[in-house]
Amino acid sequence: MAAPTSSTATSSPPRGTKRKADELEAPRRIRALHEDVVNKIAAGEIIVAPVHALKELIENAVDAGSTSLEILVKDGGLKLLQITDNGCGINKDDMTILCERFTTSKLKAFEDLTSIGTYGFRGEALASISHIAHLAVTTKTADSSCAWKAHYAGGKLAPAKPGQTADPKACAGRHGTQIAVEDLFYNVPTRRRAFRSASEEYAKIADLVGRYAVHCKNVAFSCKKHGEAGAGIAVPANASVRDRIRMVHNSAVANELIDLDVANVQYGFKADGLVSNANYNGKRTTMLLFINHRSVESTAIKRAIEQTYSTFLPKGGKPFVYLSLDIDPARVDVNVHPTKREVNFLNEEEIIELICDEIRTRLGKVDTSRTFMTQSLLVGGKTPSIAKAATTAEESAGIKTTTSQRPATSASRSVATQKPYENNLIRTDAKSRKITAMLPQAQRVSSPSREPGSDGVVYEYTDKEPTTCRLSTIKELRASVREDMHSELTDVFANHTFVGIADERKRIAAMQGGVKLFLVDYGMVAAEYFYQLGLTDFGNFGVIRFNPPLNLRELLEIGAAQAKALEPEELDFDWEQVVPAVAAQLTSRKAMLAEYFALEISDDGELLSIPLMLKGYMPSLAKLPNFLLRLGPHVDWNDEKDCFQSFLRELAKFYVPEVLPPEPTEGGITEDDEVADRRGELRRAIENSLFPAFKSRLVATRSLLKGTIEVANLKGLYRVFERC
Structure with a gap:
């Protein structure tokens, strides 16, 4: 007997081993894959799981005009997946090529894909299933005296038992088609072992059947597990879409x-x-x-x-x-x-x-009324302060609440008794003490009869339908905002809790994001927010109407006088020509201003209205003359995109909260009533209007990083104290 040879001497090096140039083998020849391998690869792409096989079968059944589908599932569809319909059935002469690849009655030429209106069209579903499962088809057409049953394997007719003929056999059956898929992936053991549980696969199947049961009107659906008496999903054919959603x-x-x-x-x-x-x-x-x-x-x-x-x-x-x-x-x-x-x-x-x-x-x-579910409390129980704060906030917003009693569940009790980690405890109750209570307060003597109230503005609502903006320039400006978005900062604003105003002169407020405390330049944030609001609501602004109308030329003269007082005396500038030039510029474009920006100017040169950007917040009208004056030199009226961008930036500056003089701190000095009222109005608007608006609609751009500073981190503070 010959001596055994070393296997390592003749075998190729293991994968991943770098070979030297002189050890390289000759290039391998390219050859066509066997047809059976090709078909199994294609089947693996189309039928990934039992739910994909069922999706193809459901779509074929609906294409056949079925009004009733019965689905039977065993072991999550891996052991048995059976669907029975009452559609038009399959002609006996077509059963020979039924499971061959690319055989279909819905497509003749490639151009038909541009007008395809059916579910299936490629003729790959049954072919793919027959290569990875045992497939049996029983069908009966309207003009057939009996049903015909055939078995398939590898895309071809196959005998039901060894030794029998593979031709379709006559049998008893009702009108329609029944397709039974058994032992799915029996010849692909790796794919079959990848499925974790039958219940998980059945849940996917139930979800798919539920989707089509909701959508397919006038079609009855039934889906149940093998061996169970009742159906998991049962939808009658005459049910409406809303009733189908209720049943599913x-x-x-x-x-x-x-x-x-x-x-x-x-x-x-x-x-x-x-x-x-x-x-x-x-x-x-x-x-x-x-x-x-x-x-x-x-x-x-x-x-x-x-x-x-x-x-x-x-x-x-x-x-x-x-x-x-x-x-x-x-x-x-x-x-x-x-x-x-x-x-x-x-x-x-x-x-x-x-x-x-x-x-x-x-x-x-x-959304005119909202329903909130609240948990009833035991006798002697203490109402959580956060629930009180939420109720107060809803009542102040004018939202009707309907409460209903329901007993506390064991799950809710376990959540309530679970002790959180200390470094994750944060203040979220609006009734709790704010940071403004810790800051030194000015002693201001005021009239006891003056109390903070609403802005006193009367709002009217119209039936005007919103217009859809199709201007490419506005879409480009919106896209530039999205591209400049800072995701982390946007999340902070979207989930923040307003703490209080820290410095009115510098327009700085404190807000809480998670377990972090931030100081925010709300003037900078408001400028960006109102600019974005102008882009999203372009052409659909509200209107602030003046009654009586204001003289545009007089407003521009006031603005010119204010600007002249701020300019250096040595600057040689002809202010007398500014007012008529800006007035003529605005008047000549009054149609565009009224249509896009709700800024209306009459033929007589009177200012009728300005845009209303945010309900519950009124900008300082003392800034109106300067705003109108800046529309002349600071808006590019020659280019459409630059015009819209510069105008909206100027409008955002007009809406930014103004800086008020500091409160008097010396005893006995009283503040002017008008300034005091405006201060109270601004404080309420910043807390109740601006920051909630930031929370709901602001896309924080990278430029806002300069105006947002993290000053405290609860987890970081805990790490500091742990060292002590």
Whole structure:
């Protein structure tokens, strides 16, 4: 017997080992893969899990005109996945090529993809399933006297048992088709072992069936586990969409839904559906999205809708959205994902913006009352101060609250008794002592009859429909703001708690973000906020009307006198020509100013109105003459983009809170009543209007980093004290 040879001498070096140039082998020849390998690779791309196989089968059944679908699942679909429909059935002559790749009745030429209106079209679903499972099809057409049953393996007809013929066999059966998929991934052990549990796979299947059960009108759905008497999902054919959501999800969702309907001829789309109102908020977003009746996912649409709801829902609250988009098939590419989970369509950004605007409008119309659930307290129990503060805040905002009693659950008791870490304890109660109480207060003698009140402004509401801005220059300015966004600072403002005004002369306020304390230049932040507000509300501003109207030329003369007093005397400047030049410039562009900025000027040269940017906050009208005067030299009237940008910047400066003189600190000195009233009004507006507005809509740009300083960190302080 020959001596054994060393295996290491003849085998190739292990993977990852660098070989020398003289040890390199000859280049390997390129050869075509075996057809069976190709088919299994394709099947692995299309059928990733049992839920993907079921999605293809459901779509085929609905395409066949079915009005009833019965789904049976065993071991999460890995052991058995059976779907029975009452559709048109499959012709016996077509059963021979039923499971071959790229066999379909819905597509003849590649150009048909531009007008595809059905779910399936590539003819890969049954072929892929037959390569990784045991597939049986039983079908009966209307003109057939009996049903026909066939088994498939590897895309071809296969005998039911060894030794039998592979031809379809006549059998008893009802009108329609029944497809049974057994032992899914039996020949792909690695894929089969990757599934963790049957219950997890069934949950995915139930979610998919629930989506189509909500969307497919006039189609009954039934889904149950093998061996169980009752169905997990049961929806009758005559149920409405709202009732389908109630059956699939729950009544709490269905009772808080509002209709959504938006269409646009220019972009060739129509959207309808049901979305939750402000009374509903879940732990995570539930979005049932269908594009041309195909269940898909879209991160861009989901993120935009969540951002829209963030203004209406409490922190952490998520909406429920059922949205069906019908888009011109010529604008949609459905063949971009193996499982058809994603699609591409034209004008995506514009369509999303229109949908979010409609959601915002609908929420604004129905959000006239809010319902809050409160927990009843035991006798002798102490009401938490945070609950009192929340109730006071809602009452002061004029929001009606409806309370209902419900017993405390064991989960809520366990959360209440869980002791938090000390370094995570932060103040969030508005009733607690603020930082302003620790600062030295000026002793001001005031009249006891004068009390802080509201701004006294009467607001009127009109039925004017909001206009959609389609100017490319405004979209570019909005995009530049988004590109300059500082994510971390934006999150701080979105989740902050206002602490108090630290220095009125320097316009510095304190706010709390998490366990950190920040000092903020609210003048700088307000300038950026009002500029962004001008971009988002462009062409849809509110109006502050003057009664009687103000003389534009007189206001400009006052502004010129103020500017002249601040300029150095040695500066040679002809102020007499400034007023008529600015007046003529504004008057000649009065149509544009009125349409875009709600700044109305009459033919007689009278100022009728200025834009209202934020309800509950009135800018200082003492700044109005200077604001109007600066519109002449500081606005670029020759370029559209620069014009809009410079005008909105000047408007933002006008709305920035002004700096008031310091309060008198010497005893016996009283402050002017008008200044004192304005000081109180500004303090209330900064706390109750400006900072809540920053919280809901501000996109913090990198420039605001200069105006935000971290002064304390609770966790950092704990580390300092731990060393002592």
